[in-house]
Amino acid sequence: MDDFLPFDPAQARIGQLLFYDKILSGNRNISCGTCHHHSLGGSDGLSLGIGEGGIGLGPQRRSGDGADRIGKRIPRNAPALWNLGHRSVHTLFHDGRLQISDIYANGFLSPAEEYLPRGLNSILAAQALFPLTSQFEMAGNPSENEVAGAIHDRIDTAWPILAQRVRALPEYGALFVDSFDTVQRPADVSIVEIANALAAFIGTEWQSFDSPYDRWLQGGPPLEPAAEAGRVLFFGKAGCSACHSGALFSDQDFHAMGLPAFGPGRTRGYDPMPRDVGRMGATDALEDAYRFRTPGLRNVALTAPYGHNGAYPTLRDMIRHMANPVGSLARWQPQMAHLPDIPWLRMADFVIQSDRFEMARQANVLDARPVRLSEGEITQIEAFLIALTGETALKRPLGRPDTVPSGLPVD
Known part of the structure; x- marks a missing residue:
């Protein structure tokens, strides 16, 4: 193309x-x-990944042991x-x-x-x-x-x-x-x-533009009724398209959405707190604090969990949060994060939430406009997002090789 x-x-x-x-x-x-x-x-199917030193793949990946065990989780969702x-x-x-x-x-x-x-x-x-x-x-x-x-x-x-x-x-x-x-x-x-x-x-x-939505755009069959209702909500009342715009459903801009804070954070030499200040970490501009790049939504149904730190396990959970960040944050529970248990990191995983000053700073930065959505409307938006899944998304041109020239094992 x-x-x-x-x-x-x-x-x-x-x-x-x-x-x-x-x-x-x-x-x-x-x-x-x-x-x-x-x-x-x-x-990788995890909220925060297990990188160098880990063993296994995806949700079954573990932290290793002995001298090779990991020292911290990857600070952001893959x-x-x-x-x-x-x-x-x-x-x-x-x-x-x-x-x-x-x-x-x-x-x-x-x-x-x-x-x-x-x-x-x-x-x-x-x-x-x-x-x-x-x-x-x-x-x-x-x-x-x-x-x-x-x-x-x-x-x-x-x-x-x-x-x-x-x-x-x-x-x-x-x-x-x-x-x-x-x-x-x-x-x-x-x-x-x-x-x-x-x-x-x-x-x-990873090119993928053969979803039901793409067929509809090209004059093909209409979307299923629930997905069509979700499309109308997405581009209308729900306001999703204000940020999730364009061919990739991303404005490539940065927004503060008030996601729950956890994990090791992206600490800086002069800012060793286990927090993630988002865009500010790249620009050092205070007005960029806690803002993150808008993700694209094509094939989003295949890439749970959701958010820059994988805070939400399902699309429904993420839609609820986007519609009502303050209320959703208040109801969020740590078990919603997909974090394989690592005993020596367990105490630090949610320590940032005990810092009331940092939590107040994060709560004061929110770009989302709350919108009242019924459970039925959330179901419809979810159906539309599922309709962004390519028919051949799981049938890639090359795929995973069985072997590689180094002879090292292939995950």
């Missing part, structure tokens, strides 16, 4: 292998696919990957810390600033580099491996180490030579080609 960035199919096939190859993690024990798995709609290759996408991550921009002459405004390499083919390629350098996502602790140790000095010093790991494998080397004009011999493979291959895979693999 013309609405999507063009990617080379041969490069996407390399990206498929890299996406599931744990060679890109510091300790070779986790891949991109671990937290964005085909069988889980491109996510976002799904649907349609991120759309040309309209200009901002990524829950806090928008990656944006298309010319400020550093590499095409992007990112945490790597001027150290992000040039030659990345898309914002998807830039995005792919950051989980690789995250201590708790894929890199590991500085004392454990050379990748994490290099990141401790400066973020860009780790990427050449990962590139060397990949190009040293004959199968990868040959694939890159055959598929990239910039690669004449395996030694030419850099982190740029690796990121571009991952982008080619993500950008093509």
Whole structure:
């Protein structure tokens, strides 16, 4: 489709292998696919993920033990990957810390600033580099491996180490030579080609525009009655489309929706509290506090739990919250969060809620306009959101590979 960035199919096939190859993690024990798995709609089914050091997949993933056990949960819900290759996408991550921009002459405004390499083919390629350098996502602790140790000095010093790991494998080397004009011999493979291959895979693999809603838009069969009533509510009385707009049902802007606070937070060096200030963490602007990027809604029925921290287990719960954030927050219970029990983290999981000053600060920032919805109307909006599920959403072009060139196990 013309609405999507063009990617080379041969490069996407390399990206498929890299996406599931744990060679890109510091300790070779986790891949991109671990937290964005085909069988889980491109996510992991957890409120807050278990990253580097964990064992297993999805809701059954556990925290590891001994010296390899995890030190904290991933602070935010693993976002799904649907349609991120759309040309309209200009901002990524829950806090928008990656944006298309010319400020550093590499095409992007990112945490790597001027150290992000040039030659990345898309914002998807830039995005792919950051989980690789995250201590708790894929890199590991500085004392454990050379990748994490290099990141401790400066973020860009780790990427050449990962590139060397990949190009040293004959199968990868040959694939890159055959598929990239910039690669004449395996030694030419850099982190740029690796990121571009991952982008080619993500950008093509997760395209999905064949839902009942799309058929209706194109003059096909009408939506089921409940979904049609939900569509009218979504674009009308309920006001959902004020933020969930455009082809991807996201304005790519930032809004404070008053979600329950829990988890380790995204602490900063000068702000060690276990809280998540959202967009403010990227901009340091007070007016951005507690605001998060509007998620797209295509295939949203496949990507529970919901919210930037996965606070709500079902679409109905999330719709209720969006309609009445204050009332829904008051009724929220910790057991609604899907957090595998980790004894040494249990005490910290909800500690932020005992800070009445922080809770008051968060409560004072709310962008949602309450709207009165009956249970029947919530059911109708839910039916419309389900109608955004692609018919082939669970039948992806490439899928999960059985094996990868490194020989490491595939989740």
